[in-house]
Amino acid sequence: xxxxxxxxxxxxxxxxxxxxxxxxxxxxxxxxxxxxxxxxxxxxxxxxxxxxxxxxxxxxxxxxxxxxxxxxxxxxxxxxxxxxxxxxxxxxxxxxxxxxxxxxxxxxxxxxxxxxxxxxxxxxxxxxxxxxxxxxxxxxxxxxxxxxxxxxxxxxxxxxxxxxxxxxxxxxxxxxxxxxxxxxxxxxxxxxxxxxxxxxxxxxxxxxxxxxxxxxxxxxxxxxxxxxxxxxxxxxxxxxxxxxxxxxxxxxxxxxxxxxxxxxxxxxxxxxxxxxxxxxxxxxxxxxxxxxxxxxxxxxxxxxxxxxxxxxxxxxxxxxxxxxxxxxxxxxxxxxxxxxxxxxxxxxxxxxxxxxxxx
Numbered sequence: 001x002x003x004x005x006x007x008x009x010x011x012x013x014x015x016x017x018x019x020x021x022x023x024x025x026x027x028x029x030x031x032x033x034x035x036x037x038x039x040x041x042x043x044x045x046x047x048x049x050x051x052x053x054x055x056x057x058x059x060x061x062x063x064x065x066x067x068x069x070x071x072x073x074x075x076x077x078x079x080x081x082x083x084x085x086x087x088x089x090x091x092x093x094x095x096x097x098x099x100x101x102x103x104x105x106x107x108x109x110x111x112x113x114x115x116x117x118x119x120x121x122x123x124x125x126x127x128x129x130x131x132x133x134x135x136x137x138x139x140x141x142x143x144x145x146x147x148x149x150x151x152x153x154x155x156x157x158x159x160x161x162x163x164x165x166x167x168x169x170x171x172x173x174x175x176x177x178x179x180x181x182x183x184x185x186x187x188x189x190x191x192x193x194x195x196x197x198x199x200x201x202x203x204x205x206x207x208x209x210x211x212x213x214x215x216x217x218x219x220x221x222x223x224x225x226x227x228x229x230x231x232x233x234x235x236x237x238x239x240x241x242x243x244x245x246x247x248x249x250x251x252x253x254x255x256x257x258x259x260x261x262x263x264x265x266x267x268x269x270x271x272x273x274x275x276x277x278x279x280x281x282x283x284x285x286x287x288x289x290x291x292x293x294x295x296x297x298x299x300x301x302x303x304x305x306x307x308x309x310x311x312x313x314x315x316x317x318x319x320x321x322x323x324x325x326x327x328x329x330x331x332x333x334x335x336x337x338x339x340x341x342x343x344x345x346x347x348x349x350x351x352x353x354x355x356x357x358x359x
Contacts, residue, residue: 023265024087026131028074028122029095033205034137034194038093038254040203045258074118077125084129091133091264092126093257094119097166100212101141104163115166116173123177132184133264134174135257140192140246140276140315142168149282150318153190153274160310171274178272185270187260192246192278192317194253196337197344204344205250206351215247218289219341222298223349229300231285233307238314242285246278246316249332249340253277259328278317279330288334295338296346 025042029035072079074096097115098104104111126132141164142157159165171188178184195215197204211217220226234241256277264270283291289300323329 023090023261025261026083026087026089026092027095028092029097029137032095033207034191034250034253035093035095036203037198037250038095038257040198041251041254041258042261074122075114077121080121080125081128084125084131089126089129089131091135091261092122092131093135093137093261094122095137097137099163101161101163102212104161104166108162111162111166115163116169119170120173123173127177127181132181134184134186135260135264136170136174136186136188138171138188138190138274139164139167140190140278140317142171142190143315145310145312146315149314150280150316151276152318153276153321175272182271184272185264186272187263187270188272188274189256189260190274190276190317191253192248192276192315194250195247196249196251196332196340198251199340199343201343201347204341204348204351206348206353214245214285214288215292215337215341218292218300219345221300222292222296222342223345225349227301228303229289230303230305232305232311234304235307236313238284240284240286243311244282244284244314244316246281247283247288247334247337248278248330249337251340252279252330252332256322256326256328259322259326263326273325275322275326276317276319277322277328277330278319279333280317280319282314282316283334288338291334292338292342295335296342 027035027039027042030039072083074080096118098111123134126134140151141161142159143151143155144158144160144164146155157168157171159168174184174186174188178186193213195205195213205216205219207213207216211220214229217226217229221229231242233243236243238244256275260275289302292298293300319329
């Protein structure tokens with residue numbers, strides 16, 4: 001039986017667009033998984049976000065109110081110039097980029113071209129138009145294989161794949177920009193493992209092709225799109241032998257961006273600062289699967305395979321810096337993450353698309 005549709009979002013998006021005198025914020029990659037949740041939270045907070053994406057259209061359930069710009073390739077500098085010439089932006093949240101680790105290993109030039117050159121174009125156009133406040137979507141992959149946990153922002157950085165290196169290189173570019181021009185205020189947010197969906201059920205995670213992360217795979221098994229979940233490694237030195245990660249609810253992650261924007265606009269001397277966004281707690285693969293089975297009432301068949309090369313045993317965040325300086329802390333646990341992910345999946349078993357016999 002399909003669960004009842006959850007209550008509507010607390011305020012209509014039209015109301016949110018009219019609320020207050022919020023900042024004009026440009027969101028690149030605003031129709032992606034994390035980007036769409038952040039745009040929605042910005043709307044509900046009273047900001048005036050504009051978003052674009054090169055890979056997806058806005059979620060259908062929200063498309064009438066979604067603050068979209070025409071499709072733009074971030075590498076198209078002329079198109080970027082037109083966007084900034086048409087609107088005065090107070091800040092940019094930069095999500096746009098390719099993100100599949102495996103694909104980056106096979107197509108490194110594609111990732112360097114899209115992620116790094118695209119970001120350089122964006123930064124150059126921002127500078128030319130006097131927009132020098134940036135929140136950048138970085139990743140815990142910049143920590144590589146940490147020798148200890150929790151990961152603090154002061155850890156040595158060592159990405160282990162081209163995707164991670166693009167994040168690491170862009171972080172360094174941002175630091176160099178601020179050194180060259182102190183008018184820049186930049187916050188680098190290192191995400192750990194985003195999961196879940198908006199409690200409304202309007203938007204959630206819908207990866208194209210074969211899922212690269214645990215929870216989208218679990219979700220697709222639960223709705224019958226895949227027969228079983230492959231667990232890579234059950235002989236780690238953890239409680240149940242499976243790898244441990246720091247899973248964070250995507251709404252908590254989105255709210256972290258709101259807190260970062262508030263920091264940019266509160267008059268603080270920021271420079272170029274970095275913050276971890278996670279829960280500060282580790283959860284194993286089997287613990288996460290069990291929580292999803294409880295939330296969904298579905299059994300998730302498992303296939304145990306060997307360890308994947310390059311997978312770290314235990315990775316979770318220290319969040320003390322974000323709690324102290326951004327006044328942000330994750331509110332939701334794995335029960336809420338799985339509840340909201342199942343709510344989205346059960347109402348949208350094929351995501352934003354329709355059944356594909358070849359999927």
